[in-house]
Structures are given as C-alpha cells and as structure tokens.
Amino acid sequence: MAPLMKSKQETIFSSKTLTYFLQLAETMNYTQAAQILGITQPALTQQIKKLERTVGAPLFYSVGKKLRLSEAGNTMLAATHDIYEVLNQATDEIQQSTSAESGEINIGLLASVEYSVFEDFAIQYYKENPDVVINFHMLTRKEIWDRLENNRIDLAIMYLPDDSIKNWKPYRAKKITNEDLLFIHTNDKLANRKKIRLKDTLTNVWATYPREYYLDQVIRENYKNAMVDLPKAVARFTTPDQIYQFSAETDAYTALPNSYIVSKGLTGNMHAAQFEPAIKFDLAFVFRKDKDEIPRVGRLLEAFDQYLADKDYITRLTQIHNAKYGVDHTKGAED
Known part of the structure; x- marks a missing residue:
C-alpha cells in the first residue's frame, strides 16, 4: 500500500x-x-x-x-x-494527578540573584522530602522566559517588575522579598554617607552587568529618568561575585542588591550606600497559572512560605553569612 x-x-x-x-x-x-x-x-x-x-x-x-x-x-x-x-x-493537568511526595521540580534562578537562601531551603526541604528532586538552573532572563514558555521549568526566581515581558496573561507572580540596589564604592570621601545622589556616582568608572541584563536595564532606566549621564562601564560580569571582586581589586564603582551585601559582607575599604532616589524592585517566584496546582509544586511553595514565616529573608541571609564567616561583619546600607 x-x-x-x-x-x-x-x-x-x-x-x-x-x-x-x-x-x-x-x-x-x-x-x-x-x-x-x-x-x-x-x-x-x-x-x-x-x-x-x-x-x-x-x-x-x-x-x-x-x-x-x-x-x-x-x-x-x-x-x-x-x-x-x-x-x-x-x-500540567497530567502532573496535577501525580504525588506530592515524589517527582522532579525544575526551578530557574536568575543568575544575578543571591542564591544562598534558596540553597539552604533546598537542603532543609530534601531532608523532609527525600523523594522530591529539585533541579536548580542558573539562567539569564531570556533563558528563564523561554523555558517558562516551553514548560521546561516549573518555577522561576527572578526580579520584577520586568517591562520586557509583554504577555503576562498566562503567568502568576508570588513576591519573596523587596530588594534595594546599593551603591558600592571605595571612596573615603563618601564613606559616611548613607545615601548618595546619582550624579555623585559618576566620579569614577564602573563594573556592572552585561547589557540587557535586568539590573543593567534598571540602572540605565533610573539614570535616564533622573536625566543623569550613564555610568561609564569598564567591565561587565554575569554574577555579583565577579562584579564585587573586580570592584574590590580596581576601586571601580558598582551597584549590587542589598541581599548580596547582607549575605557576603563588605571587605577591606568597601562601602555601601542607598541611591538617592532609592532603586527598589521585588524578588519573586514566577510560574504559569495552575502550576501551583501540581501537588509537589504547591507543596514546595507552601513550605517556602513557612520557611520565611519562621525567619524572614534578611534574617536568613544574615544567619547564613554568620554561620559561614563566624562573625557579623556585614555593612549593608540602612533604610
């Protein structure tokens, strides 16, 4: 035939x-x-x-x-x-009939996010749910949205608001914490200032994020709205560790989330201050609607809520830092 x-x-x-x-x-x-x-x-x-x-x-x-x-x-x-x-x-409908106690959960984590709280949570969650496999993927913003769109990750951990995303209809966001972007420098003349105007951050070159990264766009937008020249970037890195190390070794200015400073601390003659006006954004879970109806995903989100209810996000960061370094030498900017 x-x-x-x-x-x-x-x-x-x-x-x-x-x-x-x-x-x-x-x-x-x-x-x-x-x-x-x-x-x-x-x-x-x-x-x-x-x-x-x-x-x-x-x-x-x-x-x-x-x-x-x-x-x-x-x-x-x-x-x-x-x-x-x-x-x-x-x-999703097929997975909603599966067990809450077993299976895999794929989580996309924005590469510029401080990950220590999520690492600590995953360790604790595994001890109580050994048959649930959590896969963390360190991704760029574009990779996160591509994988959400193609159902290759169940949850994303990322910064919001994100104006580059036009179609929010299929998605939900669940806030984790509010973030402050801090100005990081080694300038002794600015050392005692808790807040620093945008125009005063242009007296030196910068280390920052790659173009089109979320935080690079946040920086550019805030300087543009304030009608201030953009910082002159001499180096761009994908992770906060790389940015911080370059800044510490070269005295270049930079900007990092408060969560990173709380988690890692400031070394040497590095100083942190809030921008004036403040640059704020949210850290959040993002997922497709009804994804939390899948038993193992919904259970994990509930467990994370309880994890933060026991101790809030910044307290968790501080304790992780102190446990790692033995002393509290964090010097994040005060609100």
Missing part, C-alpha cells in the same frame, strides 16, 4: 518548523536566528519559505534592512502560542 502524503497540518506542525518560525519571529534577524538554532542561514530561509508555501502567504516582509511580521505572520504567531498553551495545559 502506498504511503499517505503528508497533510498541510503535518507539514506545518512538524517538529522543527514552528521552532524555526518562533525563533525568527523573536529575533527578526535571519543570521541571528540561524546562529541560535545552530543551522545555516540558507537552511532557515528554506524552512520559512516552505512554511509560507504551505500556508499560502508570506509570513515576513522587509522594510529597508528590518524584518517585519506580515498579517499572516501575526496570525501564525498567535496560533503557535495557542498550540503551546494547549500542550502546556495538558502537561
């Missing part, structure tokens, strides 16, 4: 076609999308043209050097998101 020809639906929804389309729709750049996908640009172009022939309309068009989604492309993008949403909901 002759094999059946593939239907239009089978052609459109092949394993790779939608992945290629989504990546190009996100980057709007064939070269960049092909690099991310690990294929050649001609191969990507061929797949997109094949999809366009199948649906009978162009999905993209160019304005000068810029790529744009056509009306058909926007329809296809919305449909693709709907497909993934249905699949994610089906996965």
